[in-house]
Amino acid sequence: MEEHPIQGLMTTAMENLQKMVEVNTIIGDPVKSLDGSLIIPVSKVGFGFAAGGSEFSPNHSDGDSDATLPFGGGSGGGVSITPVAFLIVNEQGIKMVHMDQHIQLYEKMIDFAPQVVDKVQQLMKESAESKKGSDKEEKVKEKEDRRRDGPIQFDI
Structure with missing residues (x-):
């Protein structure tokens, strides 16, 4: 069975979102400071995704029932990344410093x-x-x- 055009739109959008966000997005890569402390950023991540499409019936009928209908569609997605805190790991222990x-x-x-x-x-x-x-x-x-x-x- 032939793939519907909306599937292609959704697949493309999801693949691109997947490339933008990885595991290290929420708990970021550690940064080592001069005093030996590790600073690890912690972020809040929000996703949004939408896709839609429509098929239009042709204006004329030539008797061809297998003809594909004209398709119009679109998709979009977005990611919101907001830093919320930093974990500071050093000899004294672990401390969380909130941005809020x-x-x-x-x-x-x-x-x-x-x-x-x-x-x-x-x-x-x-x-x-x-x-x-x-x-x-x-x-x-x-x-x-x-x-x-x-x-x-x-x-x-």
């Missing part, structure tokens, strides 16, 4: 979450203890005030 500061903020918040929870629990405990202590002090003060004022008298 909001992501780095969220990571720091997650890192500090256990410490924040501990501090809140400690403050709540201290608050509860000081409240118990102040309640006892108020009761003692009320008793002293009653003694000082003398017995309570009612006029009937």
Whole structure:
């Protein structure tokens, strides 16, 4: 069976996209710095692809049912590559430096979450203890005030 023209369009577009993007597109090639650190770029990759076509019936009919219909079509594709971070590998360990500061903020918040929870629990405990202590002090003060004022008298 003969290949439809749209298949050729799609095949060509996909092959060219495949040539543009390889495995090292997302995790880039490492770069060695003067201090011996390896810097590895990390990127976000987005793809888009579209193809379409149409066959037009001929204006005249000459009785030839096997005649190929005129074909019109097109295809296109695109790739968006955006750097998002760099991995820095050195003797101290591995560090990720984000290009977007909001992501780095969220990571720091997650890192500090256990410490924040501990501090809140400690403050709540201290608050509860000081409240118990102040309640006892108020009761003692009320008793002293009653003694000082003398017995309570009612006029009937």
